[in-house]
Amino acid sequence: MAYVVVPELFTATEVERLRTVVEQVHAEVVAAAESGETDVTVWPDGHRLEKVRGTTIHWEPGLTGKAVRSLSPVSQLHPALEELWDEPRLTGPMSSLIGAPAGRFVAKLNFKRAGVGSEFAWHQDFPYWYCCAGPAAYDIATAIVLLDDNTVANGAMTLIPGSPAEGPVRRDPQDPTGLLVDPRAVDASRAVVVEAPAGSVLMFPGLMVHRSAPNRSASDRRSLLYCFQPAGRPEFSALTYDPERLADLP
Ligand SMILES: O=C(O)CCC(=O)C(=O)O
Numbered sequence: 001m002a003y004v005v006v007p008e009l010f011t012a013t014e015v016e017r018l019r020t021v022v023e024q025v026h027a028e029v030v031a032a033a034e035s036g037e038t039d040v041t042v043w044p045d046g047h048r049l050e051k052v053r054g055t056t057i058h059w060e061p062g063l064t065g066k067a068v069r070s071l072s073p074v075s076q077l078h079p080a081l082e083e084l085w086d087e088p089r090l091t092g093p094m095s096s097l098i099g100a101p102a103g104r105f106v107a108k109l110n111f112k113r114a115g116v117g118s119e120f121a122w123h124q125d126f127p128y129w130y131c132c133a134g135p136a137a138y139d140i141a142t143a144i145v146l147l148d149d150n151t152v153a154n155g156a157m158t159l160i161p162g163s164p165a166e167g168p169v170r171r172d173p174q175d176p177t178g179l180l181v182d183p184r185a186v187d188a189s190r191a192v193v194v195e196a197p198a199g200s201v202l203m204f205p206g207l208m209v210h211r212s213a214p215n216r217s218a219s220d221r222r223s224l225l226y227c228f229q230p231a232g233r234p235e236f237s238a239l240t241y242d243p244e245r246l247a248d249l250p
Contacts, residue, residue, distance in 0.1 A: 002161050003204040004097070009089050010145060010199040019147050021080045022109055022222055029053055029071060044176035053077070060118055067116045073237055075107035084226060090143050090201065094228040097141045097203055103231030105140050110223045112155050117215035119155070122181040125227070126168055126206040127249055132239040140229045141205040147222040149197050154221040155213040157194045157202060160186060164207035170250045178246045181209055
């Protein structure tokens with residue numbers, strides 16, 4: 001299975017509740033970061049990551065003000081986010097996608113705020129997971145719950161269908177993180193932009209080549225990303241990121 005979009009898997013009422021929850025989590029985490037002790041890391045690409053309350057805030061790069069790009073891991077910060085791990089509308093299709101009962105790997109929350117939400121360049125999630133989990137990363141897949149309508153204008157996800165069958169793609173020698181796909185290795189004529197209404201869920205394996213454009217629109221584009229793996233394996237939070245593993249990959 002390359003990718004699946006299930007339109008409006010969650011009802012408008014459920015989506016509204018999740019929007020309230022993610023904004024509450026956002027407010028609590030930002031307040032905690034502003035009130036003091038955090039652990040700041042600057043990645044080789046200049047992006048600033050700040051650990052607080054058991055999550056990592058990835059700040060939007062290059063802004064004069066501050067905006068959160070993502071929080072990870074996030075589900076432990078609210079019971080409604082914990083519940084999604086056991087939601088049959090997610091675990092059923094994700095078990096089919098990974099070929100085993102679906103267990104947790106990590107949940108992330110992406111905010112692509114109106115006007116400031118930045119691009120995600122072409123990448124596969126796989127190299128990042130591989131640095132944490134080694135070859136077990138082949139079995140990790142993501143279900144993205146769209147909390148807002150996704151359109152070209154607000155930076156909807158763009159995928160290369162069929163790319164998972166082609167394995168790990170050559171990475172960009174110019175990318176200081178070593179994680180991004182070499183754009184010259186991407187046939188953009190095969191790209192599909194996934195426009196879908198709020199409440200829809202997009203599911204794909206870690207080898208899917210994807211990107212998303214900046215949010216140039218006047219409204220936010222928020223998403224919850226639940227990364228599943230075969231049940232019983234160590235979760236992301238129990239693993240250590242080892243960039244030297246990238247040497248195993250093209
Ligand atoms: O939310 C997006 O636009 C892109 C997310 C993504 O590719 C990621 O978090 O790896």
